[in-house]
Amino acid sequence: MPKITLNKTKFFNNLDIIADKTKSKDKIALVLKDNAYGHGLELVAQMAQEYGIKKAVVRTTNEAKIIKKFFTYILVLADIPQVADATIRYTINDKTTIKDFPQGTKVELKVDTLMHRNGIAMDALERAIEAIKHQGLLLEAIFTHHRSADELSSEWFVQNELFTQVKEKAKALGYEELRYHSANSASLFRYEDFDEDMARVGIAAYGCLESKASTQKALQPILSLSASKNSTSQLSRGERVGYGGSYVMKTGAKVSNYDFGYADGFMRILSNNYTTPNGEKLLGKISMDNSSFLSEAEEIVIFKDAREVAKLAQTIPYEVLTSLKADIVREVIF
Numbered sequence: 654m655p656k657i658t659l660n661k662t663k664f665f666n667n668l669d670i671i672a673d674k675t676k677s678k679d680k681i682a683l684v685l686k687d688n689a690y691g692h693g694l695e696l697v698a699q700m701a702q703e704y705g706i707k708k709a710v711v712r713t714t715n716e717a718k719i720i721k722k723f724f725t726y727i728l729v730l731a732d733i734p735q736v737a738d739a740t741i742r743y744t745i746n747d748k749t750t751i752k753d754f755p756q757g758t759k760v761e762l763k764v765d766t767l768m769h770r771n772g773i774a775m776d777a778l779e780r781a782i783e784a785i786k787h788q789g790l791l792l793e794a795i796f797t798h799h800r801s802a803d804e805l806s807s808e809w810f811v812q813n814e815l816f817t818q819v820k821e822k823a824k825a826l827g828y829e830e831l832r833y834h835s836a837n838s839a840s841l842f843r844y845e846d847f848d849e850d851m852a853r854v855g856i857a858a859y860g861c862l863e864s865k866a867s868t869q870k871a872l873q874p875i876l877s878l879s880a881s882k883n884s885t886s887q888l889s890r891g892e893r894v895g896y897g898g899s900y901v902m903k904t905g906a907k908v909s910n911y912d913f914g915y916a917d918g919f920m921r922i923l924s925n926n927y928t929t930p931n932g933e934k935l936l937g938k939i940s941m942d943n944s945s946f947l948s949e950a951e952e953i954v955i956f957k958d959a960r961e962v963a964k965l966a967q968t969i970p971y972e973v974l975t976s977l978k979a980d981i982v983r984e985v986i987f
């Protein structure tokens with residue numbers, strides 16, 4: 654079976670580096686959406702609690718329920734609850750949905766400061782706050798999301814400036830006591846002196862931040878993935894491997910088939926174009942449940958750093974990681 658290994662020492666080390674930036678563990682809201690970026694929701698939540706993290710961010714109510722026992726604060730990014738909950742906060746992404754939230758729900762208002770994906774427009778702030786009050790919801794925070802914090806462009810400053818305007822406007826409306834937050838991983842690592850109420854940190858905790866800022870160099874990937882051998886064949890020069898016979902053996906060699914394929918989350922675009930960290934070459938097309946390598950080992954490490962896979966697959970580590978299926982066996986090591 655393919656197996657995911659999570660390195661707790663590296664995870665805690667990443668959290669140390671992040672806590673150093675936020676200046677306190679309490680300001681870290683660990684982003685655990687989409688099965689904790691493919692790492693495994695409950696396993697990561699449990700480790701985070703052991704480290705002393707109290708806040709988490711997820712996508713849905715279902716995810717929030719699974720990890721509720723580990724945290725005192727959970728922010729749901731994109732769901733509407735049936736009933737209000739003391740621990741779970743909900744994001745208002747659009748003013749038309751405010752009427753759908755049950756009375757007493759704790760909510761956080763997302764404001765669009767440049768990304769133009771979702772969130773309410775800046776000039777609709779006052780009306781949105783009024784509608785929230787009218788619906789009987791408890792507004793706890795206002796937040797925004799950066800569109801290009803990882804590119805070292807000046808847009809980061811523009812968005813910070815716009816978010817400052819949002820804060821001032823909300824304060825002028827009498828909302829002094831709200832929490833304000835805007836930073837994701839890349840944004841947090843651009844601060845010299847972080848001073849917001851919390852940071853929503855995902856990819857940095859998993860050690861795969863690719864920001865061009867230099868301060869996050871010591872972060873290390875915590876997930877590695879291995880696969881087990883199904884079979885070995887001795888192939889001759891000229892014989893072809895896999896669907897479509899797309900790889901032609903250049904010499905006779907032993908080729909083994911391993912139990913990790915695109916249905917498990919292996920990017921099929923890497924067919925004929927991947928070598929493992931230990932130098933085992935992928936031969937032919939990646940199949941649904943398996944793939945062939947120039948190796949005889951019983952078990953091979955497929956990858957230890959999702960960023961390297963992402964580069965080859967012309968995507969981002971987020972996609973490589975979240976593609977890993979939830980039913981893959983996961984194990985924590987030290």
Ligand SMILES: *Cc1c(COP(=O)(O)O)cnc(C)c1O
Nearest residue numbers: 684798837838839853854855856
């Ligand atoms: C996913 C997400 C984050 C985390 O982003 P990273 O780049 O992984 O740190 C933060 N905030 C919001 C609103 C998100 O959707």
